[in-house]
Amino acid sequence: MTSPLHDLADRADVIRLVDTFYEAVRADDLLGPIFNGTAKVDWSVHLPKMYDFWETVLFGKAGYKGNPLAVHLELAQSTALGAREFNHWVALFHGVVDILFAGPSADEAKARASRIATVMQLHLADAAASARA
Numbered sequence: 865m866t867s868p869l870h871d872l873a874d875r876a877d878v879i880r881l882v883d884t885f886y887e888a889v890r891a892d893d894l895l896g897p898i899f900n901g902t903a904k905v906d907w908s909v910h911l912p913k914m915y916d917f918w919e920t921v922l923f924g925k926a927g928y929k930g931n932p933l934a935v936h937l938e939l940a941q942s943t944a945l946g947a948r949e950f951n952h953w954v955a956l957f958h959g960v961v962d963i964l965f966a967g968p969s970a971d972e973a974k975a976r977a978s979r980i981a982t983v984m985q986l987h988l989a990d991a992a993a994s995a996r997a
Contacts, residue, residue, distance in 0.1 A: 888960055
């Protein structure tokens with residue numbers, strides 16, 4: 865019998881979530897080539913940033929320093945980053961959260977991921993429209 869899932873509670877849980885999620889991303893047919901090929905992500909640098917990011921987002925810990933919008937704006941110059949990619953990212957993230965955790969913080973993580981993806985898409989679309997104008 866499996867034990868019930870616990871909620872996201874601390875940095876150790878964030879690390880487990882981020883590591884599991886990005887393992888799935890790297891193996892994913894749609895997202896893997898973007899992260900591994902186009903973006904050439906240095907995982908030894910990216911993962912600790914994501915631990916800090918999600919710990920800040922979920923628990924208000926001041927640790928994340930970065931500008932994810934700028935990174936995505938630059939990446940969008942060389943690969944498709946639209947609804948298809950963001951919706952897939954969200955679905956993958958939600959799936960990983962659901963496998964690992966259950967509770968209010970897990971629900972908040974999924975809600976935040978959805979909002980982040982929406983905001984990113986809006987900014988990328990605005991930037992693309994401005995570039996065409």
